Amino acid sequence: MPFSARTLARNSQQEDDAFKLKEVFSSLAGLPRIVRLVWAAHPMLTVGTALFYVARGITPALTATISQLLLDGVLLGIKQGTIAPIWLPVILQLVVNLCDRFFSKIGNTLQQLLQDRVSDHVQLLILKKANTLDLALFEDSEFYDTLRHATQQATYKPANMISQLFDLFRTTIVLLSMLFLLAHLVWWLVIIALLVPIPSFIANSRYGRRGFLLARRQSPERRRQFYLLQVMTVDHYNKEIKLFNVGDFFLNLFHHISEKLYEENKRILVPRAFISLFWSILTVIANSSIYLYIALQAVLRHITLGQLTKYVSASNQAGQSFQGLLDGVSDIYESNLFVNTLFEFLEYEPKILSPDHPTPVAVPPDVRGLEIEFRDVGFTYPGKEEPALKHVSFIIHPGEAIALVGLNGAGKTTLVKLLTRLYDPDEGEIFINGCNIKEYDLQDLREQIGVIFQDFVRYQMTVQENIGVGRIGNLKNQEMIEDAAQKSGADKVISKLELGYDAMLGRWFEKGVELSGGEWQKIALSRAFMRNAPILILDEPTSALDAQAEYDIFTRFRALTRSKTTLFISHRFSTVRLADRIFVIEQGHVLESGSHDELMILNGRYAELFQLQAAAYR
Numbered sequence: 001m002p003f004s005a006r007t008l009a010r011n012s013q014q015e016d017d018a019f020k021l022k023e024v025f026s027s028l029a030g031l032p033r034i035v036r037l038v039w040a041a042h043p044m045l046t047v048g049t050a051l052f053y054v055a056r057g058i059t060p061a062l063t064a065t066i067s068q069l070l071l072d073g074v075l076l077g078i079k080q081g082t083i084a085p086i087w088l089p090v091i092l093q094l095v096v097n098l099c100d101r102f103f104s105k106i107g108n109t110l111q112q113l114l115q116d117r118v119s120d121h122v123q124l125l126i127l128k129k130a131n132t133l134d135l136a137l138f139e140d141s142e143f144y145d146t147l148r149h150a151t152q153q154a155t156y157k158p159a160n161m162i163s164q165l166f167d168l169f170r171t172t173i174v175l176l177s178m179l180f181l182l183a184h185l186v187w188w189l190v191i192i193a194l195l196v197p198i199p200s201f202i203a204n205s206r207y208g209r210r211g212f213l214l215a216r217r218q219s220p221e222r223r224r225q226f227y228l229l230q231v232m233t234v235d236h237y238n239k240e241i242k243l244f245n246v247g248d249f250f251l252n253l254f255h256h257i258s259e260k261l262y263e264e265n266k267r268i269l270v271p272r273a274f275i276s277l278f279w280s281i282l283t284v285i286a287n288s289s290i291y292l293y294i295a296l297q298a299v300l301r302h303i304t305l306g307q308l309t310k311y312v313s314a315s316n317q318a319g320q321s322f323q324g325l326l327d328g329v330s331d332i333y334e335s336n337l338f339v340n341t342l343f344e345f346l347e348y349e350p351k352i353l354s355p356d357h358p359t360p361v362a363v364p365p366d367v368r369g370l371e372i373e374f375r376d377v378g379f380t381y382p383g384k385e386e387p388a389l390k391h392v393s394f395i396i397h398p399g400e401a402i403a404l405v406g407l408n409g410a411g412k413t414t415l416v417k418l419l420t421r422l423y424d425p426d427e428g429e430i431f432i433n434g435c436n437i438k439e440y441d442l443q444d445l446r447e448q449i450g451v452i453f454q455d456f457v458r459y460q461m462t463v464q465e466n467i468g469v470g471r472i473g474n475l476k477n478q479e480m481i482e483d484a485a486q487k488s489g490a491d492k493v494i495s496k497l498e499l500g501y502d503a504m505l506g507r508w509f510e511k512g513v514e515l516s517g518g519e520w521q522k523i524a525l526s527r528a529f530m531r532n533a534p535i536l537i538l539d540e541p542t543s544a545l546d547a548q549a550e551y552d553i554f555t556r557f558r559a560l561t562r563s564k565t566t567l568f569i570s571h572r573f574s575t576v577r578l579a580d581r582i583f584v585i586e587q588g589h590v591l592e593s594g595s596h597d598e599l600m601i602l603n604g605r606y607a608e609l610f611q612l613q614a615a616a617y618r
Contacts, residue, residue: 031165031332034339038114038162041121045114046162052107053166057173059100064181064313066093072306111163118158125346126150134350135422136382143348145219148226149338150345158342161335168328174317175325181314210268211334218264221257228254352421358441361448362433369398369565370433370448370534372419377428379418388414390588392428401566403579405609410585412569413453416537420449432535450531454540456524460506463494466523467501470530481530488525536561538568573610582606 039046066089073085130147137143228250231237241247298308361370373395380387389411396402404412417423418430421437430437437445450470459466467484468475481501485491497503497513504512505523515523528536555578570576577596584592584599584606592604599606 034158034161037158038118041118042114045110045117049107049110049114050166052103052110053170054173056100056103056107057170059096060174060317061177061181062096064310066096067313068306068310071309072304075305122158122342129346129348132350133348134352137348144223146341146345148219148223149341157335157339161332161339164328164332164335168325171324171328178314178317181310214264214268218261221261225254225257352424354442355439359435359439361440361444369563371398372396372565373431375429375431377418377425377430379414379423379425387588392590394583394590394593396565398565399563401580403576403582404567404569404585405576405582406585411588412585413539416451416539420446420451448533449535449537450528450533451537452524452528452539458506458520460508463503463505464501466505467526467530470527471532484526484530487529488522490522490526493519493522534564536564536566540569573613
């Protein structure tokens with residue numbers, strides 16, 4: 001199981017103290033999987049970017065050598081009174097510079113294209129993985145921390161790491177060529193050039209790791225900050241924020257979190273900057289000492305002025321290259337820490353799966369609905385102690401309409417979640433047409449069930465798309481979509497829209513039209529009719545409608561679904577009376593069941609709830 005931000009926060013100090021330099025170089029062992037990831041995004045761009053990076057690694061050594069030839073040629077030309085000795089180095093320099101400019105521009109373009117392609121590829125991997133995961137994970141805060149890091153940090157890091165890797169190859173070529181040139185003067189210059197950047201590299205690696213651990217610790221607060229940003233900028237919240245005058249409250253919360261995170265970041269960034277500056281100053285002093293030695297060799301006539309230029313350039317390039325090489329390794333190490341969160345996320349696996357050899361769902365030719373049976377079912381939500389359902393058993397016959405009633409939290413929606421395998425029961429079994437639902441293919445099972453929840457989704461899409469997602473394979477079937485809208489009563493809402501079924505709903509996009517709560521619910525109900533499944537479930541989707549409107553919709557719904565098995569949850573007993581049978585859910589049990597008349601004669605919990613609601617109308 002991937003590491004959680006909470007677990008990592010508890011152990012961050014011990015991990016920081018246990019930092020070892022070998023960890024930096026061991027991070028290079030993770031490069032093959034990064035290369036495979038980038039290669040999968042676009043092989044040709046990967047190869048092209050690598051080749052141009054390597055080509056650019058050759059030009060600095062050529063430039064330094066040509067500079068020597070040019071200066072020596074100038075001195076020889078002055079001595080001989082001719083310009084002939086400078087033509088060749090000038091032409092060579094022109095060719096090398098043109099090639100370097102070409103390699104740079106094309107390489108940068110390929111790199112940007114590769115980064116875009118990898119970013120899209122990684123986001124697609126994240127979405128595909130998220131699409132397979134269980135609902136339980138999306139109700140877990142630690143999972144969201146991992147998901148946030150995967151989406152915000154790891155999305156662009158793999159492409160950056162490949163660029164860093166290619167640049168590492170280029171820098172290595174530059175370094176080796178410059179050390180080769182320096183070795184011709186004196187061997188110990190090579191040693192100095194290699195030793196000077198090492199302390200800075202160690203410091204950067206340590207602070208890079210601290211930065212990663214801090215980012216992981218900050219993940220819950222960063223997520224809360226993002227939530228506050230949504231609350232203040234999304235239309236869904238804006239009305240209540242204004243009416244309750246809580247805008248300043250949310251602003252202060254956001255500001256408080258921002259200040260806290262800023263101070264935490266500053267405690268790492270400022271020392272890192274000063275330490276980096278300290279080692280940079282030492283590097284400059286060391287390089288200046290090397291320049292002085294080379295200059296003295298020229299003054300003493302041990303080398304020519306052309307060689308002076310070449311060795312100074314080689315010394316400068318060698319120091320910069322080795323510093324760049326170590327920084328590159330440090331950057332790859334730091335990026336690898338973040339990219340690991342992507343692979344942590346991709347390691348999540350769903351527990352609710354289709355069997356290897358699924359049983360097909362047998363739908364009767366006359367589509368009379370499907371039989372549903374709960375047999376001694378018990379279930380407790382992850383992280384909870386009190387069971388949501390306890391020893392629930394019942395049978396719903398094909399074509400029967402069942403109403404579920406009970407107080408909030410009694411377990412009504414949990415029954416729906418278990419039937420659709422959003423969760424699996426901890427004990428007992430659920431059957432459809434006599435077969436355990438775990439024996440069915442997961443997608444096939446859900447194709448046979450149409451569900452609209454109270455918290456249905458308001459898609460910021462066209463009317464046609466809002467309804468069509470109920471049966472995505474018929475998204476372009478205009479006749480079927482219009483029929484679904486007519487059955488739900490949404491056709492009257494749509495007829496008032498200027499663009500009809502092509503109208504954009506919501507205010508997020510251009511020419512969007514906002515609907516009332518009741519109008520949105522009719523659009524959502526259209527999706528249930530669009531589903532045209534043998535089992536239809538309405539989980540309080542009409543709560544924003546008045547009692548008369550809800551009654552009218554359920555009367556129409558009941559008339560249109562005589563051939564289907566239907567379940568609906570409602571707190572309005574005028575609607576509940578339309579059901580063939582009523583299940584009264586109390587503290588996770590089916591306390592009573594029967595028709596309205598039977599339950600009223602029983603004079604139990606249902607009769608009590610009915611009379612309480614009736615009294616409110618008298």
